[in-house]
Amino acid sequence: MDISTYNTCPDPAMQLPHAKQSRPLICIVGPTAVGKTKFGVELAKRIGGEIISADSMQIYRGMDIGTAKATQEERQGIPHHCIDIVDADKPFTVSDYREWALESMESIYQRQKIPIVVGGTGLYVQSLTHTMTFTQAKEDRTYRDKLFQQGETETGKYSLYQKLQEIDPKAANRLHPNDLRRVIRALEVYHVTGAPMSEQYGEYGENKQFRTLMFGLNRNRENLYAHIDERVDHMIEKGLLEEVEDLLKNHVTPDCTSMQAIGYKEIVAYISGECTFDEAVAMIKQGSRRYAKRQLSWFRRFPEIKWFHVDEEDSAIILQKMVSEIEGIL
Known part of the structure; x- marks a missing residue:
């Protein structure tokens, strides 16, 4: 029924x-x-x-x-x-x-x-x-700018995420390595307070x-994964590629937090020539399952x-x- x-x-x-x-x-x-x-x-x-x-x-x-x-x-x-x-x-x-x-x-x-x-x-x-x-830790803009400079390369971005995994694995587990803005904020909180951001949320x-x-x-x-694949196919049919293109045209850059979402970062990778369209779709499905x-x-x-x-x-x-x-x- x-x-x-x-x-x-x-x-x-x-x-x-x-x-x-x-x-x-x-x-x-x-x-x-x-x-x-x-x-x-x-x-x-x-x-x-x-x-x-x-x-x-x-x-x-x-x-x-x-x-x-x-x-x-x-x-x-x-x-x-x-x-x-x-x-x-x-x-x-x-x-x-x-x-x-x-x-x-x-x-x-x-x-x-x-x-x-x-x-x-x-x-x-x-x-x-x-x-x-919620943590109200003060900012250290000099330290933050230094980290952003380090994160301009893929190698630097990955090293920052590795550092966060070492000092605050709980926070790292909640974030994607490409979510540079939030990774850096977590590192900044630790730098300023000496305590992991996750601990400052408390129990x-x-x-x-x-x-x-x-x-x-x-x-x-099995059924969940089938529904995920079907949903991704439907998103492609409805115009996910065009949606991402419109966002990029309207000053939403690939490093924005919003563009780290599953479905968006993969299409950005396709637009940037880093993968084929079919590969991007496959990555969206895999990322959604994970x-x-x-x-x-x-x-x-x-x-x-x-x-x-x-x-x-x-x-x-x-x-x-x-x-x-x-x-x-x-």
């Missing part, structure tokens, strides 16, 4: 508590291409919710195809927040995201709706579900402001996530189980 066959009218019994500390927060997480967007929209229709994207690349304007942003048709009238909020040539941090998301959540609560965080960027989700202390504790329910979606590996594995590893650290396998259970039944769980915290 398709999940859309369920009654999509919110249950009138689902009234939100007024006390801030008891406000519900629903999260749908999991690997790329597992179907989070569809479930998020259908759940929002069922319980009277609005979507908060937790995708570190959907924040960028002009990056629609390669980030698999839901179209207006796919959103089915459900408001989506934290999408298209910054130009693709601008920096954006997890603390920026948290500020945007919390502001959006407050407006959602004021409308007596339920925020549903949907996405696969684990750090974004964690910034809302757990307490986090995460549950955010007591919310009554959080976290749902995880997964598929068996990213899915990293996402699963991240989310499996949280025992509070209730997992559903969309290959093994009917989607409509999964949706109904989610609704029942949510009713239990309202």
Whole structure:
């Protein structure tokens, strides 16, 4: 049974508590291409919710195809927040995201709706579900400029990443070697404070402001990889190459954080003559599969996530189980 066959009218019994500390927060997480967007929209229709994207690349304007942003048709009238909020040539941090998301959540609560965080960027989700202390380390622009000069070559860039792996492996594990801006910031924080950036976030504790329910979606590996390959092929058909070309024409340079996203950096490599188009597509598929594995590893650290396998259970039944769980915290 398709999940859309369920009654999509919110249950009138689902009234939100007024006390801030008891406000519900629903999260749908999991690997790329597992179907989070569809479930998020259908759940929002069922319980009277609005979507908060937790995708570190959907924040960028002009990056629609390669980030698999839901179209207006796919959103089915459900408001989506934290999408298209910054130009693709601008920096954006997890603390920026948290500020945007919390502001959006407050407006959602004021409308007596339920925020549903949907996405696969684990750090974004964690910034809302757990307490986090963001480092306020002072800057050392001279040191930073020196590192940027070193990172102008591929060899220099790789050596910087290796250095970060040595002093802060947790931070390095969250970053791509080509994400030069964030690699250098992590090195700068260590240089200024003498402590790894990852340690300055401290141990995460549950955010007591919310009554959080976290749902995880997964598929068996073969089916997940098949969906990933199909999604990449669809992105190519929709014009991913042209999208990247337009970004480059509009002053988004290859070293911008946004262009380190899977799907974009490979197309940039093709445009630069570093590989063939078929090789770029193959690298996108491979990179997406590896990213899915990293996402699963991240989310499996949280025992509070209730997992559903969309290959093994009917989607409509999964949706109904989610609704029942949510009713239990309202």
